[in-house]
Amino acid sequence: MQYMSSILVSVACVFLTTSSLFSEENSERPNIMVYIADDMTWRDCEPYGNPDIITPNIQRLADEGVCFDNMFTATAMCAPTRQQLYTGLFPARSGAYPNHSKVYPGVKSLGHHFGGAGYRVALIGKRHYGPEEAFPFEYLGGRAHDNGKDGPEKRLEAILPIINGDDPFFLIVANNQPHTPWNRGDPSPYDPDALTIPDYMIDCEATRKGLPPYYGEITYMDANLGRCLDMLEAAGKAENTIVIFTSEQGYTWPFGKWTCYDLGLKTAFIARWPGKIAPGTRSVAMTQYVDVVPTLLEAVGIAPHQLDVGIPDTFGYRGFDGASFLEVLLGQEDTHRDHVFGIHTTRGIYHGSESYPIRAIRSGRYKYIRNASFESAFANLVTINPKSMYYSWLDATVGTPKEAWVRSYERRPFEELYDLEADPWEQRNLIDSKALASVRDDLRRRLNQWMLQQGDLEVATEMQAEERMGRK
Numbered sequence: 001m002q003y004m005s006s007i008l009v010s011v012a013c014v015f016l017t018t019s020s021l022f023s024e025e026n027s028e029r030p031n032i033m034v035y036i037a038d039d040m041t042w043r044d045c046e047p048y049g050n051p052d053i054i055t056p057n058i059q060r061l062a063d064e065g066v067c068f069d070n071m072f073t074a075t076a077m078c079a080p081t082r083q084q085l086y087t088g089l090f091p092a093r094s095g096a097y098p099n100h101s102k103v104y105p106g107v108k109s110l111g112h113h114f115g116g117a118g119y120r121v122a123l124i125g126k127r128h129y130g131p132e133e134a135f136p137f138e139y140l141g142g143r144a145h146d147n148g149k150d151g152p153e154k155r156l157e158a159i160l161p162i163i164n165g166d167d168p169f170f171l172i173v174a175n176n177q178p179h180t181p182w183n184r185g186d187p188s189p190y191d192p193d194a195l196t197i198p199d200y201m202i203d204c205e206a207t208r209k210g211l212p213p214y215y216g217e218i219t220y221m222d223a224n225l226g227r228c229l230d231m232l233e234a235a236g237k238a239e240n241t242i243v244i245f246t247s248e249q250g251y252t253w254p255f256g257k258w259t260c261y262d263l264g265l266k267t268a269f270i271a272r273w274p275g276k277i278a279p280g281t282r283s284v285a286m287t288q289y290v291d292v293v294p295t296l297l298e299a300v301g302i303a304p305h306q307l308d309v310g311i312p313d314t315f316g317y318r319g320f321d322g323a324s325f326l327e328v329l330l331g332q333e334d335t336h337r338d339h340v341f342g343i344h345t346t347r348g349i350y351h352g353s354e355s356y357p358i359r360a361i362r363s364g365r366y367k368y369i370r371n372a373s374f375e376s377a378f379a380n381l382v383t384i385n386p387k388s389m390y391y392s393w394l395d396a397t398v399g400t401p402k403e404a405w406v407r408s409y410e411r412r413p414f415e416e417l418y419d420l421e422a423d424p425w426e427q428r429n430l431i432d433s434k435a436l437a438s439v440r441d442d443l444r445r446r447l448n449q450w451m452l453q454q455g456d457l458e459v460a461t462e463m464q465a466e467e468r469m470g471r472k
Contacts (some may be wrong), residue, residue, distance in 0.1 A: 029300045030242040031163070032114075032170045035225050036085075038078065038126060038179040039257055040247040042071075042268040042329070043198070044218055051196050052211075054189060057226035058270065064279045065272030066329065070286045072340045072362070074251035076264030078256050078350070079128040079470075081289065082174070085246075086110050086135060088293035088304075088320035091343055092456035093313055098345040098465035102130035102148070108310035110170060110293050111136040117302055120167040125154045125174035128469045129278075134310075134458050137172070146176035148183025156227055163235045168300075173228055179227045180215030180252060184423065185216025200255065200263055200425040201404060206392035213253065241300060244292075245270045246295065253389045254409045258380050260360035260369050261426050262340035271329060273299075278331050285336040286364060290322030298324040314455045321454075339363050339382065339443075341450050347465040351384040353377065357462040361447040367426060370441035371417040372458050377410050385460065415440070 042048055045055040047062035073081045075091050083089075083096040086109045091097035095104035103109075109129075111121045115136060127141035129135045140162070142154035153176050162169050177184060190212035197203040225245060232238040247268035250256030256263045269287070271277060294304035308318050327333040342360035346352040356378050360369045377383070382390045390409060397403040405427045417431040417440050430436055451458065 029168050034244045035173045037247045041250040042266045054221040057222045057231035061270045066281045068269040070224050071232040071269035072265045073289045085289045090321045092454040098348045101468045103134050106310040107134050114170045120169045123172040177221035182217045187212035187216040190215045202393040204396035245271045250255045260358045285328045294322050298326045353379045355462045361443050364461035369420045371412045374414045
């Protein structure tokens with residue numbers, strides 16, 4: 001109950017600031033545009049420190065808004081990530097915890113909450129949600145997966161009737177890039193030999209050849225963001241529109257997507273709101289995707305704690321799992337969450353393990369991970385393909401100090417503990433450290449408490465994954 005009580009107190013307190021946002025002279029509710037990348041590691045854009053990447057439009061947003069340095073999704077897979085972003089609910093509670101999953105009947109999303117308040121709610125591009133009644137979005141077309149053929153994967157001009165209309169709008173631009181296959185971008189600006197290889201990769205020929213097409217997809221996606229921003233300007237809506245860019249989960253290389261490491265769960269998150277958000281600022285507050293809908297509801301004058309999300313948790317609470325961080329967004333506070341959570345379901349993904357549930361909790365400094373099926377091998381598309389980056393990294397590290405870390409991608413212990421200040425890429429497991437025993441025990445207890453609130457039974461929940469999937 002402690003977890004639920006803290007959420008209730010947080011939303012109640014933060015709601016008190018809402019009325020100050022709208023004076024009688026300027027009562028027009030803001031529009032909202034959320035621009036989502038796909039399988040993009042949080043660091044791979046200019047505002048987050050990648051020294052090689054070309055992303056002028058993401059940088060443009062950062063110059064005009066705030067960058068969140070500690071935003072996290074709870075699941076590093078597309079469908080669970082997007083559905084938690086749209087519902088404000090964590091994956092196990094909503095039912096959308098495996099990949100290609102759907103929420104439980106009755107779950108409500110931002111389509112209900114904002115649509116019921118008079119907003120025109122629309123989405124263009126990748127959907128990855130279900131069932132349809134849980135996401136009453138006006139769909140503007142696009143592809144769920146991009147094969148690079150038969151024209152553009154989405155026609156951005158379809159958003160013009162939305163942004164030029166008279167109704168306030170909530171518009172989601174959901175991209176396929178830089179999800180594989182990398183077939184839209186131009187890799188030529190990226191010289192493999194000149195690239196800076198970070199410590200969370202292995203510097204080898206395969207890495208240097210693989211990065212240019214991936215980076216090219218990000219630059220392509222960035223150009224489309226620029227088109228959307230220009231459309232807002234041309235429509236005269238830029239000044240009264242909250243624009244959010246977010247990178248979704250991490251890339252498909254080892255220790256990114258399909259994991260609970262920061263390379264998988266941490267996400268770039270940049271917000272612009274002229275006149276409300278101070279330009280060129282950063283926030284270190286810890287936040288999660290489930291906090292976004294409550295924040296945006298409060299930003300437009302709707303009390304999130306008064307809404308029914310359509311499903312109870314194990315205690316009967318029918319509100320959001322997330323809490324508004326509006327005061328952080330506006331630069332009035334610099335803290336939000338003390339802990340963020342992670343969940344991964346391997347069952348049901350392509351070439352995935354029969355059962356390999358992963359659960360995680362992270363404080364500002366420490367990360368605790370539990371691998372309930374640790375006696376078996378962790379398997380997915382990365383481990384099944386002998387030509388994958390995983391095997392290239394194994395070959396390149398044989399006999400070196402990095403070999404054990406690379407091999408740990410496939411064979412993991414029951415528990416992991418990392419000091420993120422000393423080891424930001426989670427390469428040195430400290431679970432047996434006597435000095436950190438109290439930290440381990442506290443994080444383990446908090447994780448179990450969160451799982452109880454979510455109705456998450458770990459292995460038993462994992463074994464029900466295929467019942468939650470839209471396809472097998």
